[in-house]
Amino acid sequence: MAVSIINEYMFFSFYDIFDEKGITKKITNMPFVTYPNDVPCDEVNMFLRKIFENGSAKVSTLTSYAYNLIHLVNFCYKNKLPFHRLSDSSFTLFVQGLQAERNTFGQVKRGSNRVRDIATRCLMFLESVQIEQDLKNFIGEGNQYAIKIKFKETKVKLEGRPDKFTIARTHTSMPSPEPKRKNYPASNNDMLNVWDYICRLENRELRERNKALYQCLEYLGARRLEVRLMTVQDIKDAILTDDAPSLKINTVKRAEGTLRYIPIPSGILANINQYITIRKKIINRTLKKRGLKDHGFLFVSSTTGKPLSEKTITSLLNDWAKAVGIKGKFHPHQFRHSFITRKLVEIILANNINNTDDFRRTLLNQEKFKIQLKEWSGHSNISSLETYIHLAFAEIVGYSKTYNAVRLNDAVKAMEQTLAELESRIANKSILTTEALIKLKQSITYFKSDLDSSLDEMAYAHMPN
Known part of the structure; x- marks a missing residue:
């Protein structure tokens, strides 16, 4: 190694x-x-x-x-x-x-x-x-x-x-620098194809781990190292959070020990918690059998029980992309780009912001937006979000409604992913009908909880000052 x-x-x-x-x-x-x-x-x-x-x-x-x-x-x-x-x-x-x-x-x-x-x-x-x-x-x-x-x-x-x-x-051997490339999110079609591929994996341990990994990348906007540093205890703490759960993330590009808390749908936490049950079996079979302690990191190798490295996370995404025939790039940071763009869209729609100039003025005049954006993205400088602001407004073109999507949009997407997974597993007979019904009932419960939280936020946001 x-x-x-x-x-x-x-x-x-x-x-x-x-x-x-x-x-x-x-x-x-x-x-x-x-x-x-x-x-x-x-x-x-x-x-x-x-x-x-x-x-x-x-x-x-x-x-x-x-x-x-x-x-x-x-x-x-x-x-x-x-x-x-x-x-x-x-x-x-x-x-x-x-x-x-x-x-x-x-x-x-x-x-x-x-x-x-x-x-x-x-x-x-x-x-x-x-x-x-x-x-x-x-x-x-x-x-x-x-x-x-x-x-x-x-x-x-x-x-x-x-x-x-x-x-x-x-040094004279060093190549000339390239122009700074703009960061673009992964396409929805690519992400759906990858999710479908993961849900069809025959090996249950790999399937549940990769599902949890995919959803952490998508719903947290975390960097590779931040995902690698996530622990089982972080998930347990988030599950115990009242009403609107938030997950703790170690922000790696800031001062040591800097944390941020990202809102996460209850249904996603339930999926990750399901993987934790399987992870325990992996740890018992690999580490504890050799007299070694559980290191506590969330994502582990199914063969060694050791924490996944950043390089392994990138390799997994390359394998997924190759399996579904993605021609362009598909790497962990694209999930982060998608997450940040989505969050900017939510803020823009929720506050009736009309264009990029309005958005910059809003950032200058309202400290709460700066704090919220830094908390979600882990950026120390708001200027780092310039590219995402333009992408967000490009995505909004054609929207006819203003809605609060801070939790609602993610909750709907999480439910859609659960339904797609169950449909796939029923089709290939990797899950019993009874087990599928139980999981569906659980997912509906989590979805209702996230929906209630979203509606409460919308009501609060429109209360007169």
Whole structure:
């Protein structure tokens, strides 16, 4: 396993001369990097740990760094090159390899911006190797260095805060940056086809897990890592919420420990809770049978019981897309785009906002909208939602009614998915008629609860001030 996650990573920090004892620290969900032969890569692990100790990155950011650096780790292992033996030519070969690599469909595996991101992290890491190993003229700006890089100061504009200045590293092998691509949601037709495919999976464990995963992506708008970090306890807490349940999400692109709460239909929680019953059997069969504790993460491998990685989540979506014949891209972030666009549509319709300029004025004048949008999306800057605002208004064209869809729309969609699933399973005889009726009655109960909550919100919203 090249990059693994250690639930509780303990390490020596320093020796306290007054108490005459060593002081240790604990990091939760710390990434740990190994070579292809499973030998730990000490240099990379030390680099990640020092970044954390310096307070310059969250654990979630370190995970992203680890997945960037693993490419260089594998390159050096394959070519039997220790890091300090890298040169301009070998680093160029490494970057060219990143650009040339193709997936199983023969398509280029990563774009220029992704290659630049990986190369930049690797240059940062190699600078730390130079410091830790006290190397002379290994990496730096100037002809005397084995790896020649250039430094450029860039200014980052932050909403409501002073501009931030960062140092960008470049190397002659790095490709030119691509124009920033707009984010577009997955099409409804693609999503329906994928949902139908998941519901028809013969393996019950995979079917229930993938259904729960799909619905978490669709109804929470969470990032891959945020989904990976969801726990069984989060679901249990949400189920206990009165009337209008909300699910806790760890926001990974904000300060450590930042949480947000997303409204979620009761029927979806019931579906996920059904998967939890099956998950318990998987954990008993895989981990507990070997004397290991349940780690508590919601989504697990049916064969090992270990938490699903971000990479595995992406691979699952690729498999689903391939199975139903989706030609274009189908990745986890498209669910997030769909979610954010849908929520913006709901706010626009509920508040009779006529165009994009009206929407921006509303955001400027009403703090509650900013808070609501940030809470739902996990964005720290409202400016990040610019593309979604245009998509939302494009979607509204043709609507003849203004309605409150904050819960109602999702509740209807959840009910439709349940009915489609039951119809599919009855057709292929994977469920008994009695069992289907019980599930249908439960779903109707949850739907009625969500409908009542929606109607209450609509009545409250139209009360005179």
